[in-house]
Every structure is written in C-alpha cells, then in structure tokens.
Amino acid sequence: xxxxxxxxxxxxxxxxxxxxxxxxxxxxxxxxxxxxxxxxxxxxxxxxxxxxxxxxxxxxxxxxxxxxxxxxxxxxxxxxxxxxxxxxxxxxxxxxxxxxxxxxxxxxxxxxxxxxxxxxxxxxxxxxxxxxxxxxxxxxxxxxxxxxxxxxxxxxxxxxxxxxxxxxxxxxxxxxxxxxxxxxxxxxxxxxxxxxxxxxxxxxxxxxxxxxxxxxxxxxxxxxxxxxxxxxxxxxxxxxxxxxxxxxxxxxxxxxxxxxxxxxxxxxxxxxxxxxxxxxxxxxxxxxxxxxxxxxxxxxxxxxxxxxxxxxxxxxxxxxxxxxxxxxxxxxxxxxxxxxxxxxxxxxxxxxxxxxxxxxxxxxxxxxxxxxxxxxxxxxxxxxxxxxxxxxxxxxxxxxxxxxxxxxxxxxxxxxxxxxxxxxxxxxxxxxxxxxxxxxxxxxxxxxxxxxxxxxxxxxxxxxxxxxxxxxxxxxxxxxxxxxxxxxxxxxxxxx
Ligand code: 6PG
Numbered sequence: 001x002x003x004x005x006x007x008x009x010x011x012x013x014x015x016x017x018x019x020x021x022x023x024x025x026x027x028x029x030x031x032x033x034x035x036x037x038x039x040x041x042x043x044x045x046x047x048x049x050x051x052x053x054x055x056x057x058x059x060x061x062x063x064x065x066x067x068x069x070x071x072x073x074x075x076x077x078x079x080x081x082x083x084x085x086x087x088x089x090x091x092x093x094x095x096x097x098x099x100x101x102x103x104x105x106x107x108x109x110x111x112x113x114x115x116x117x118x119x120x121x122x123x124x125x126x127x128x129x130x131x132x133x134x135x136x137x138x139x140x141x142x143x144x145x146x147x148x149x150x151x152x153x154x155x156x157x158x159x160x161x162x163x164x165x166x167x168x169x170x171x172x173x174x175x176x177x178x179x180x181x182x183x184x185x186x187x188x189x190x191x192x193x194x195x196x197x198x199x200x201x202x203x204x205x206x207x208x209x210x211x212x213x214x215x216x217x218x219x220x221x222x223x224x225x226x227x228x229x230x231x232x233x234x235x236x237x238x239x240x241x242x243x244x245x246x247x248x249x250x251x252x253x254x255x256x257x258x259x260x261x262x263x264x265x266x267x268x269x270x271x272x273x274x275x276x277x278x279x280x281x282x283x284x285x286x287x288x289x290x291x292x293x294x295x296x297x298x299x300x301x302x303x304x305x306x307x308x309x310x311x312x313x314x315x316x317x318x319x320x321x322x323x324x325x326x327x328x329x330x331x332x333x334x335x336x337x338x339x340x341x342x343x344x345x346x347x348x349x350x351x352x353x354x355x356x357x358x359x360x361x362x363x364x365x366x367x368x369x370x371x372x373x374x375x376x377x378x379x380x381x382x383x384x385x386x387x388x389x390x391x392x393x394x395x396x397x398x399x400x401x402x403x404x405x406x407x408x409x410x411x412x413x414x415x416x417x418x419x420x421x422x423x424x425x426x427x428x429x430x431x432x433x434x435x436x437x438x439x440x441x442x443x444x445x446x447x448x449x450x451x452x453x454x455x456x457x458x459x460x461x462x463x464x465x466x467x468x469x470x471x472x473x474x475x476x477x478x479x480x481x482x483x484x485x486x487x488x489x490x491x492x493x494x495x496x
Contacts, residue, residue, distance in 0.1 A: 003066035004030040004053055006156060008074055009084055011042045015074030017135035023050050025159040032061035062091040069096040070153060077104040085112060094120035097152050101128045103266050106178035106185060113145060113177040122149035127184020129368035130162065138162035140367035141171035144180025162367025170367040172359050179353040183360055186340050189270025189284040191369045193336040196287035196424040198238050201325050208418035210315040213252040217243035219322055229330050232372030261291040277346040282427030283336035290423055312417040321414060327404045328411035328425065333374060334401060335428035338391035358382030392435060401432060438467035457481045457494050
C-alpha cells in the first residue's frame with residue numbers, strides 16, 4: 001500500500017480538520033487517536049472516501065508513513081504530548097520528524113527540542129491558529145525548531161495554510177526550538193486583548209449610549225467595512241453575534257449569555273512571560289484580569305447589592321461618541337500590539353529566537369484569530385524599519401496617536417462616568433502615556449521610598465529639563481544613597 005506523506009495523531013476537531021485540509025491539497029494522510037473509537041467515527045464519517053488512512057496501533061501508524069516520517073501531534077498540551085513523544089520514540093528513526101501543533105508552553109517545547117535532538121529525531125513546535133474553520137480551510141502556522149526540520153514540512157505547510165490578499169502564505173519559519181510556540185502564545189495574548197477591548201466598547205455602547213444589540217451590530221459591521229482601519233475577524237464575528245437571537249426564542253443571545261469568560265490559559269502564559277522578561281503588557285494583563293473577574297460571578301452579585309454608582313447617560317451624544325469609540329479602539333489596538341511586539345523583542349533577545357517582527361505580522365494577516373487589515377500596516381512599518389524600538393514609534397501609528405489621543409481620553413472618561421469599566425482601554429492609554437514620559441515621576445517617588453526604607457540606592461538625572469541619567473566615565477549609571485537617618489542626611493555614591 002502507498003505510504004502516507006504525513007500522519008496526524010489526535011482526531012479531535014483541530015486534528016481532524018487539519019487532516020482533511022492536508023488531504024484536500026493532495027496529500028495522503030494517516031491518522032491515529034488514543035481511543036480507536038474516535039478514529040473509526042472519523043473514518044466512517046468525514047474521512048470516508050478520502051485519501052486518509054485510519055490506523056489503530058501506533059506501530060501501524062508509523063509504518064504507514066513514508067520516510068523521513070512526519071508525525072503531527074494534535075493532542076492536548078502538557079502530559080499527552082510527552083507521552084506520545086515517548087511512545088513514538090520506539091518506532092521513529094534518526095531524521096524523522098515530530099511536529100507538536102498544539103498550544104504548548106514554549107519552555108516545554110525548548111525542553112522537548114533538546115531531548116529529541118539528543119536522540120537525532122527532529123522536532124517542530126508550531127502554533128496553528130484559526131480555530132476549527134482555519135484548520136480545515138487554511139490556518140496561520142507559526143513553526144519553530146531546526147531549520148532542516150522546517151524544510152521537511154515547508155511545502156506541506158505552505159499548501160495548507162491561509163493566503164493573504166497578495167497571495168503570500170501565512171506561514172514562515174519563526175526561529176529555533178520554542179520560538180514558534182512563544183509567538184503563538186503572544187498571538188493568543190494579543191487575541192485576549194483584542195477581545196477585551198471590543199467587549200469594553202460594546203459595554204460602552206450598551207450602558208453609556210443605551211444602544212440595542214442590533215444597533216451595535218450595525219456599527220461594528222461598518223467598522224468591518226473594506227478599508228476601515230478596524231477591519232478584522234474579531235470585529236466581524238462580534239458584529240455577527242450581536243444580532244443573533246437565542247435559538248428558538250426572540251431574545252438576543254448577547255443578553256442571555258452568562259457573563260463568564262473561561263480560558264485554557266495561553267494568555268496567562270503571555271503575561272507570565274512578560275513578568276519574567278520585565279515587559280509591561282497592561283492591556284493583555286487587563287484582559288486576563290477581566291476574565292478572572294468574570295468568573296467571580298457570585299461575589300459580583302453580592303457586591304453589586306452593596307456598592308452602587310451613578311451611571312450617567314450619554315445617549316444624546318451617541319453619534320459623536322460612536323466615532324470617538326472607533327478611533328479610541330484603534331489607538332488601544334496599536335498600544336496593545338506594541339506591547340505584544342515588545343514582548344516578542346524581549347523574548348527574542350533572551351532566548352536567541354532571532355525573530356523577524358515584520359514576517360510575524362505578515363503571517364498573521366490571514367488565517368489566525370487576530371487577522372486584520374491592521375496587520376498589513378504593521379508589516380509595512382516593520383518592512384520600512386525592522387529595528388523599530390517600539391511599534392508606537394512607527395510614523396503611521398505615531399501620527400494617528402498624536403492626532404487622536406484625546407478620543408481615547410474621552411472614551412475612558414465617558415465610560416467611567418457611565419460606570420462602565422474600561423480596564424484594557426485604560427491599560428492601553430496609560431501604556432502610551434508612560435512610554436512617552438521622559439520622566440516617570442511615580443518611579444522617582446518609589447526610588448526615593450526604596451532608598452529611604454531599604455537603602456536600595458537611586459540613580460540621578462540632570463533635572464526636569466534634562467531627563468538623561470548621569471553616567472560615569474565607563475558609561476555606567478552613577479548610583480547614590482542618602483543616609484536618611486543621619487543628621488544632615490548626607491548623600492554618598494555607591495561604587496561597587
Ligand atoms: C487560535 C486560538 C486557539 C484557541 C484558544 C482559546 O489561535 O486559533 O487562539 O488557540 O481558541 O486556545 O483560548 P482560551 O481558551 O484561552 O480563550
């Protein structure tokens with residue numbers, strides 16, 4: 001029997017759809033699942049009559065593949081990935097390839113890469129974004145691992161992935177070992193941020209402007225029009241779902257759905273990495289905190305009986321405030337993506353991922369959940385200047401932010417007066433304010449407090465008009481301590 005080009009382990013929806021996608025592009029695919037029953041259902045259902053080989057033993061699965069063997073794991077991240085790797089090692093040979101296409105933690109991917117490298121088996125940890133539809137019709141793919149390993153699947157990935165409007169494939173080699181999964185995790189953090197920002201706008205529309213679901217859907221639909229700067233998949237599906245009636249009833253689903261956002265956790269990894277790498281990501285963090293708060297339903301119900309605030313009605317200014325919300329959302333998005341990109345920069349430095357930010361943005365233009373017109377603009381800004389210190393410095397975005405920042409101020413002000421929380425919006429706004437502050441006075445105060453209570457030292461700047469930090473002849477920042485407890489409070493330079 002003809003051997004398969006690739007094998008997929010795991011026939012849950014993502015694995016199943018990826019296998020179907022591969023088959024539809026002319027590849028013979030073998031499939032295996034821990035519980036054979038699911039393979040059987042798949043083989044007798046969607047895979048029936050297709051060039052897909054169902055296997056029921058792991059050896060049979062591996063034997064059914066041509067060499068070098070390409071095995072794609074589409075199983076739950078964590079232990080199942082390690083378990084399958086161990087089992088596969090019994091049958092794989094040097095030069096064969098394992099691809100982990102789940103949402104794995106990048107440090108696990110680095111560990112697995114080292115482990116498999118020692119055994120001569122190649123390994124790719126790849127982000128696959130786009131949900132079930134993406135997996136079937138064309139996801140965005142973010143592969144990390146050895147370059148030679150990537151070359152074994154480059155053609156396959158290029159064939160099955162999404163294509164942007166200019167025909168470019170939404171896949172590119174991201175970098176070594178954990179790079180692909182780090183980029184996917186960051187994608188998900190940005191996704192959380194986008195979703196939270198859109199959610200805050202809808203809350204604003206409903207409670208500050210008293211808009212109905214249908215009206216909101218109309219506005220969001222306009223924001224998703226061709227050439228609108230906000231045009232994106234998440235705006236599109238938000239618009240779509242806003243006007244949805246609960247099946248079999250006359251109620252809007254958005255009024256009936258419980259206010260609880262669960263999460264599998266990739267966004268928390270993004271924020272965890274940001275904490276570890278000392279990169280501020282307030283919008284992304286706000287989106288996690290908002291999801292956490294949403295899950296505290298009982299407590300919120302209790303507290304809402306005790307704490308009550310005035311809720312000003314702004315519906316008379318509806319038209320103007322809708323326009324303000326549009327530009328406020330765009331600025332917040334720029335800020336949020338700037339945070340995500342800054343995280344990628346820091347990770348690239350720390351883990352030597354050698355990331356190419358323009359290419360990453362390019363690969364996110366189609367297929368993935370955050371796909372948007374905006375990503376094409378980001379791509380172009382990085383193409384013009386690959387060394388951009390921060391996305392907010394890209395001329396196109398800096399200009400928009402400078403000209404429209406007061407709209408974000410207004411949005412936040414109105415939201416708060418209407419008692420609408422705007423955690424992510426505020427995080428985005430304050431990120432910009434802090435980033436654009438040559439002197440962060442709050443940090444000056446904290447530096448003094450630390451030196452006062454703990455003798456932790458401080459650096460010196462030239463003064464309010466000269467924000468540069470004083471350096472010694474070797475170019476090191478000069479450090480000082482005030483003897484707060486001594487009479488006259490003398491200052492001494494710390495030289496160690
Ligand atoms: C994607 C999605 C995908 C998945 C998330 C949802 O890129 O296709 O991000 O990975 O939908 O895991 O994440 P939460 O359950 O954490 O919201």
